[in-house]
Amino acid sequence: MGRPRRLAPWRRLRRIVLLATAICLVPAGLSYVADLSEPHNVGPPIASVEWMRAHGGNGIVSQIENWYYTLTAPSKGGPPLRTLPKVGAETAAITPEAPSYRPPNVKPLIHPPLRGEGVWRPAAAHAGPRPPVLLTTFRSDPEYPQFVAGVAWIDSRRTRLAYLPGLAEPPEVSHRGPAEVPPPRRRRLVATFNGGFPLETSNAGLVYRGHTVAPMVDGIATLVEYRDGRVDIVRWAHGANPSRHVWFAKQNLPPIVYAGRLNPNLSDGPEWGATVNNAVRVWRSGLGIDRHGNLIYAVADYQTVGSLAEILKRAGAVRALELDINEDWVSFIAYRHPGAAEPSNLLPGIYRPPSRYLTPDERDFFAVYAKGGW
Amino acid sequence: MRLPRRISPGARARRALLGDLVAAAALAALVLSLAAGLGVVGFFGLPLLLAGLLWIGLERLLGRFR
Numbered sequence: 164m165g166r167p168r169r170l171a172p173w174r175r176l177r178r179i180v181l182l183a184t185a186i187c188l189v190p191a192g193l194s195y196v197a198d199l200s201e202p203h204n205v206g207p208p209i210a211s212v213e214w215m216r217a218h219g220g221n222g223i224v225s226q227i228e229n230w231y232y233t234l235t236a237p238s239k240g241g242p243p244l245r246t247l248p249k250v251g252a253e254t255a256a257i258t259p260e261a262p263s264y265r266p267p268n269v270k271p272l273i274h275p276p277l278r279g280e281g282v283w284r285p286a287a288a289h290a291g292p293r294p295p296v297l298l299t300t301f302r303s304d305p306e307y308p309q310f311v312a313g314v315a316w317i318d319s320r321r322t323r324l325a326y327l328p329g330l331a332e333p334p335e336v337s338h339r340g341p342a343e344v345p346p347p348r349r350r351r352l353v354a355t356f357n358g359g360f361p362l363e364t365s366n367a368g369l370v371y372r373g374h375t376v377a378p379m380v381d382g383i384a385t386l387v388e389y390r391d392g393r394v395d396i397v398r399w400a401h402g403a404n405p406s407r408h409v410w411f412a413k414q415n416l417p418p419i420v421y422a423g424r425l426n427p428n429l430s431d432g433p434e435w436g437a438t439v440n441n442a443v444r445v446w447r448s449g450l451g452i453d454r455h456g457n458l459i460y461a462v463a464d465y466q467t468v469g470s471l472a473e474i475l476k477r478a479g480a481v482r483a484l485e486l487d488i489n490e491d492w493v494s495f496i497a498y499r500h501p502g503a504a505e506p507s508n509l510l511p512g513i514y515r516p517p518s519r520y521l522t523p524d525e526r527d528f529f530a531v532y533a534k535g536g537w
Numbered sequence: 538m539r540l541p542r543r544i545s546p547g548a549r550a551r552r553a554l555l556g557d558l559v560a561a562a563a564l565a566a567l568v569l570s571l572a573a574g575l576g577v578v579g580f581f582g583l584p585l586l587l588a589g590l591l592w593i594g595l596e597r598l599l600g601r602f603r
Contacts, residue, residue, distance in 0.1 A: 182561030219574020
């Protein structure tokens with residue numbers, strides 16, 4: 164065995180750096196293993212990215228996503244579509260003679276329109292003359308004629324919206340619940356959809372069951388439900404804690420549509436936080452409200468924040484906020500029959516399965532229940 | 538108390554390793570306190586550690602053939 168040699172200074176420096184790195188990785192590794200040992204309904208790669216987002220790496224993840232989506236950006240044009248994906252129940256389209264308010268069909272942007280383009284159809288079979296949820300699809304961008312947007316209209320008088328926490332989001336909340344649609348409530352379930360950015364990403368507020376989970380932030384777009392069941396989308400201006408009339412309130416970024424107009428600052432700026440560049444085309448989802456107080460959900464692939472806002476405005480939204488982005492998080496699921504039977508995604512390209520919210524899910528989400536009979 | 542001046546090469550190496558460990562612990566504490574979170578530490582730390590170990594491994598492998 165040879166005599167130990169005196170190490171050169173640079174080798175000692177290298178040793179110090181590597182030892183320090185190994186020491187740093189111990190708490191990081193323990194945190195990572197503990198996080199991935201908890202129940203997840205996403206694969207290890209997505210769970211790993213989410214762990215990183217939640218532990219200070221949101222800016223890094225967003226930057227990598229920006230590079231990836233910029234490199235894989237779609238090209239304009241392409242062969243025209245011949246058909247649109249089928250949405251809604253196989254019943255006749257809603258007619259203008261229906262006895263109560265119905266939203267006007269969405270005017271197609273590309274001519275000639277395809278069969279059924281922009282025409283509202285009931286989400287559920289046998290929903291009667293006043294279906295609580297209507298669905299449609301249309302091509303939303305003449306420069307990209309192959310992109311199809313899916314839109315849902317939710318009758319606020321015939322439905323009740325519920326906010327449901329997920330397994331991991333929000334991180335700290337009392338009354339977390341089952342992180343899925345509770346089985347006893349599925350009888351009246353008509354739709355579910357994704358709940359918006361996690362709190363650590365949005366840096367915004369959340370109120371759940373009347374209690375402030377994260378302080379509300381003025382100026383941020385907020386979906387709010389009052390104790391009497393009314394829902395609204397507002398630009399929050401009531402300080403960190405809401406009034407006792409608020410049942411839940413979820414904030415996400417600045418409004419993208421307000422007073423019937425697009426937000427003039429839809430291009431990037433610090434107000435949008437550490438999220439994927441607003442001009443990058445990815446799956447995006449958003450929620451708006453029409454002038455009659457009914458909710459409008461929109462989802463589509465290859466959208467910028469601006470084009471998503473255009474979709475919502477075209478569908479009738481006068482105020483709107485962006486919800487989740489990226490294929491892993493967007494979901495709108497309609498249930499054709501009572502009891503959450505025959506769930507189907509609003510668009511066939513939506514990555515998460517239609518059974519998503521019928522089993523425990525990572526993220527918070529919204530459930531739409533029919534009032535009265537269905 | 539003063540350390541002995543004449544020590545064996547093995548003892549000198551152990552003393553150097555102990556000193557490096559203390560320096561590494563201080564450096565790690567500094568990094569952990571300044572980093573935005575453990576996710577950032579893991580993101581940069583893991584490739585750095587792997588690259589360093591690969592470097593040392595290659596160095597030893599090449600040293601055998603000299």
